[in-house]
Amino acid sequence: MARYTAIDYMRKHSSVIQTSLDDAENISGDDNLEGDIIKSEEKRVLHRAIRKLKPEYEQALYLTYFEDFSNRETASIMKKTEKQVRDILYHARKTLKAELIKEGFVYEKL
Template sequence: MDSGAASFQRFLDGDESGFDEIIELYHDSLIYFINRYVNNFATAEDLAADTFMELLIHKKRYSFKSSFKTYLFSIARHKAVDHIRREKRFSSMPEEEMPEDSTDIDIVERSVISSEEKRKIKEISEGLCEDYATYLHLAFFEEMDNEDIAQIMKKSKKQMANLSYRAKNALREALRKEGICYEE
């Protein structure tokens, strides 16, 4: 059982500090992950709070069969996608014109991403297609395996193998253009 699942089990058993530990463990990385979808730090914070609320309201839904982190990030992904759908329906402003709060994003990046190598990977991955960028974020920053990433992204094993290969090749090529040698 991973630490998130152990904390959640303690919460289910009545220890409220278990939920506090979950928030402490996943808050920053969840915001960063959601921000990859919504490109707005304040919205990402709100959706992360909604994700934790969903976990509180529907606490019996987690079955302890998969990784807790995978389950939590799946909820977050659904929240982000739902938000994007609502925004597209009601927004008259094109997505390219929406402001991005780069100061807040930089603060989160510094706290979540510590090494220069990961910063470069993040910077370059943002220029790649959304699926590649999402895969690279989950693989490098959240240190998830392909099985967990496949569940979050709703991909089959074969699709995930192809996505993994293509995303890493795209990253390798982009790094090579920057003069950086990438080795797995």
């Protein structure tokens, strides 16, 4: 009976590809799992720090760096002048850097 149960299981799950552990090493390809996890954590820290900023700073950073709007487009959306947006972005980056350093975030390009 156990034999037939095992055969039924194998038939139902035949679409699942089985491989040895030695071959599984190569399945991931060139992707660096550890690097991906570190990048993911860095993104979470960055988003958490951005949410701590003034709403005006958060909006300007989001529109400029995540939505790829130009300063002119960001100014139009925020109903500000381009100079005001440049000033807001300058202070937002400066404040964000201080917040990230306070949280212990280390990144060469800051």
